[in-house]
Amino acid sequence: MFYIIGLGLGDAKDITVKGLEIVRKAERVYLEAYTSILTVGKEILEQYYGRSLIIADRDLVEQGADAILQDADTKDVALLVVGDPFGATTHTDLALRAKEAGITCKIIHNASIMNAIGCCGLQLYNFGETVSIPYWTDSWQPDSFYDKIIGNRKRGLHTLCLLDIRVKEPTLESLMKKKKEYQPPRFMSVCEAVEQLLEIINRKEAEAGDQGQMASSLCVGVARVGAEDQRIVACSLQEMKEVELGPPLHSLVIAGCLHPLEVEFLTQFARSKDALLEIAQTL
């Protein structure tokens, strides 16, 4: 049997009881370590589970499916992923590969940022399409996520923005060489995301001859959701540029229309309560 087990979002104890039992009895257990991270590393997980884990990096997950699935028809093999198993396309793909090889694949669900973002008080059924904000490079500065945010806002909906994660990215120079060299891991902060977003907003609003209303709109920055040191801050986009939320992972929500209960809940995370109430009135 091949298991894909969600680890949730915080630390070692956010695994489900069902997941933990499988981890403890499986023949091999892989830890997927490039689409997301927990607040604890491999060693702490190994200590807690009382067994060794095999790191499944990008190369292994995307090109080594056969190695991961080896003997899974007769033995129990598990892949641990941060959040929920179907948060990333690559895990869906692995489940399909298993099926094609005649191996039964079982999913152990857990929290992901897609539902845990409800912790900021914005109701999940008021969210539109989720967007991803990628790191810009000198030559690649996509801005299609902006149109999706605007589209959601027009319908009064909030937008969850997933922020870029770069783990085990080969350096541009090493792509030409035989031996790959990797960039240091990077996790986009709320600050960085807001900075890119404001750059797009300024450009688009200048093009349209707009008054620059978007920069004063309400957003919510969250960091390490589900962990002991989780942080949530609500303020305008312009202000969020100055907000430092600490270690990864970060996510950002651009608010749409607010229900009174949402406003009430958000005020506990407001950078300035008065400013938040003022913005909320304009939404």
Added chain:
Amino acid sequence: MFYIIGLGLGDAKDITVKGLEIVRKAERVYLEAYTSILTVGKEILEQYYGRSLIIADRDLVEQGADAILQDADTKDVALLVVGDPFGATTHTDLALRAKEAGITCKIIHNASIMNAIGCCGLQLYNFGETVSIPYWTDSWQPDSFYDKIIGNRKRGLHTLCLLDIRVKEPTLESLMKKKKEYQPPRFMSVCEAVEQLLEIINRKEAEAGDQGQMASSLCVGVARVGAEDQRIVACSLQEMKEVELGPPLHSLVIAGCLHPLEVEFLTQFARSKDALLEIAQTL
């Protein structure tokens, strides 16, 4: 401390290790039993946790917040909810009441249908706004969810439809009496939801002089996601009227544009693989 603990979607072992530790040591533990259900009941949970639970029905959660929160400033009190704590507005409200009473509130996240629906192979970032489909009565037949589904589809997005749950609903007659009497619990099936949806579609398309394309569009019915006997079926809306998925809970997805990987994954759940591939080509 007041804990709101997500139980996930399947059975007793879908609680997280962190959640279980709190349940075992808390002074009082309430089980919220009207916004959703697990595939196992109170007795099995009590047996597994090795402790007694207090049922928190609608009246208690919505009007008895003080009773639930009593002594939570000095003792540990937990409320167990199916799925993730912030899936329902009523839990957000309870978290606020705790804060107002000066009680620290801690959330233990878990999977909810909002992210676990990824198990059908449709990617979460391709979903638009989630809708709720309520049971119609003779005098109340709302159809605003239809416009949201159409709005999502126009943007190529899938729609997750949450289906109505009626637990401990007072009978109309008893509302006049002193002693409330309750209707038997009802959980909307995928069949029932599709039937209502097709009624709206027929009416709206007749009004617009349309060719009736919507009835042949692709949908996915899911039942008991995360449980051992989980079921997933993909077919046209018209066909889904005949699909019996067994005991609750059920949910429905109306597909938008499909990525090739989504089509490939969905085929394993297709009522007819050829029919599914044909529909997918038109999307």
